[in-house]
Amino acid sequence: MYKDNIVPANEATHVAKADRTSNAGDLWSWSAEDLAAAIKRKDITSREATLSALERISDVNPKINAVAEVLAEEALRAADAADAAVQRGEHLAILHGVPVTTKINVDLAGHATTNGVLAFKDKLAATDSPPVKNFRRSGAVIIGRTNTPSFSFRWFTENDLHGRTYNPWDKAHTPGGSSGGAASAVASGIGALAHGNDIAGSVRYPAYACGVLGLRPTFGRIPSIAEYGRGVTAAIMAVEGVLGRSIKDVSIGLEAMVFPDARDPWYVPAPLSFAGADAPCKVALFSGNATYKPDASVAAALKNAAEALTAAGYVVEEIELPDFAEGQDLWSQLVINEWRDTLGAAAMQLGDDRIKRKFQDWSDLVPRISVTEFSAAMCVRERIAIAWQHLLETHPVILMPNSWELPMMLDRDQGGLDAIREILHIQSPMLLPALLGLPGLSVPTGLSNGVPAGVQIVAGRFREDQCLAAGRVIEAAHPMQTPIDPRGF
Known part of the structure; x- marks a missing residue:
C-alpha cells in the first residue's frame, strides 16, 4: 500500500494488489467531466477512480518524476468519504470524487510546502492554501503534489530535493516550469486536473511543453496567499491556475477554484461568464x-x-x-x-x-x-x-x-x-x-x-x-x- 511520503525520483511505488477493484481499469485516462458524471450516476466509485490514478502513478511516475509526494492514504480516505456522500444522496460538488494534483509550492495541511527547496523539507503547513481548500470544497480527491524547480523560478523543473521532472513526449526537452510536474502529470494521465501557478508563464509554458491546456486566469480571479505577503509585483501578476487535457476540464477546474477566501485581499468576485462569450469576434x-x-x-x-x-x-x-x-x-x-x-x-x-x-x-x-x-x-x-x-x-x-x-x-x-x-x-x-x-x-x-x-x-x-x-x-x-x-x- 502507498504511504503518504515524499517519493524519490527513482523509486517506484505500488498499490497493493488486494486493494484493487475489477472496475478500476483505465479510469486514470478519463476526463474530469466524465469521472464526475459517472461517480454521481453511481456507475463507478471515487475509490475506483482514485485507485486507478494511484496505479498510474506507480506505472509512470518512476519515469517522469512528475509527482514529488504521493498522498495515497489520504486520497483513499477522501475517496471513501466521497462515495459515502453519494450513497447518502447528498448534494455533490462539481469535482466530486475526481482525482487531481496540486503543486508542492502551496500549503496542504500537515505536509511540507517544500517549493523544491531542501531547507524546506520539514516546513509543515498548518492549514490548506486557497487552491487546495477550493479543490477540496469542490469535491476533488488530491492524490499527489507535483514537482517544481527550487523556489518555483525556472522554466525547467528540477531541484536537489525531489530531482528532475521529464517531459513525457521527449525527455531531452523541458516539461516547462515552474508547473512542470503538473503538466507532465496531466499529460501522462496522473490526475484528471492539475493545479499550477503563474507569474511568468509557469502554467502556460509547461502546458505548451507537454501538450495540454493551461489557463492563467486574471489576477484576482482565484484567491491566493503568501506566507509573508507577496509584494507588489507578485500581488498583481502571480495567479493560481489550472491544467487539463481538454477545454471542458479546464473550465470545470476554473469553476472549482474560484470560491472566495478572506486571506486574499485582491480577490474579485467577478462572474465566470458574460453574455455573448461564445460569439465569434x-x-x-x-x-x-x-x-x-x-x-x-x-x-x-x-x-x-x-x-x-x-x-x-x-x-x-x-x-x-x-x-x-x-x-x-x-x-x-x-x-x-x-x-x-x-x-x-x-x-x-x-x-x-x-x-x-x-x-x-x-x-x-x-x-x-x-x-x-x-x-x-x-x-x-x-x-x-x-x-x-x-x-x-x-x-x-x-x-x-x-x-x-x-x-x-x-x-x-x-x-x-x-x-x-x-x-x-x-x-x-x-x-x-x-x-x-x-x-x-x-x-x-x-x-x-x-x-x-x-x-x-x-x-x-x-x-x-x-x-x-x-x-x-x-x-x-x-x-x-x-x-x-x-x-x-
Missing part, C-alpha cells in the same frame, strides 16, 4: 515582427489556429501588439528589482546551484533602480495596460505564441548571461499577459518534430470565457491525443 493575431520571429513550428501553429478561428466565423487580423518589447523588459525591471532582496536573497542562500546561477544571471542583466524609479516603472505599466485595453475593445481576443521556439532543451538557462538574454527573448510572449494581469490560455495544436506545438490566447480582464471559447474552436480543429505513455524512456 475580431482576433488580433501577433505572429512576430523584425525583432521577434517565430520558428517554423510556431508559425505553423499560429497559422493553423488562425484558420480554425476564421472557419468558425472569427475575423483574424494581423496586428502589432502595443509596447511588446518595452513590456517584456518592464517585467524584469519590476519583478527582479523587487525580488532581489526578498525571494532572490532567499534563493541565493537556500536554493540549489541551478536556481542560484539562473537568478544571479537574470539579476545581472537588470539594473538596480530606486523606489522613485520603481514607481515610475509602475506608471509605464499603467500606460501599456491602457494601450492593451484599447486594443481589446476592438479585438477582444489576441492570438499569439507561447514562445518563439519549440519547448527548450533541458537546462538551457544554465549557460550564463547570453543564454538568459536569449531565453528572455524567446519567452517574451509569457511575460506581457502576466505584467498586465490578463488571462492567458495555452492550447496545443499538434506535434512538431515529435514534441508539442501550440498557441496562446489572451483576452481582457476576467474574460477567461472568451479565451476558453476561442480555445474550444482550436481544440476541435486540432485535437491532442492525451494522456500518453511516456516516450523514449
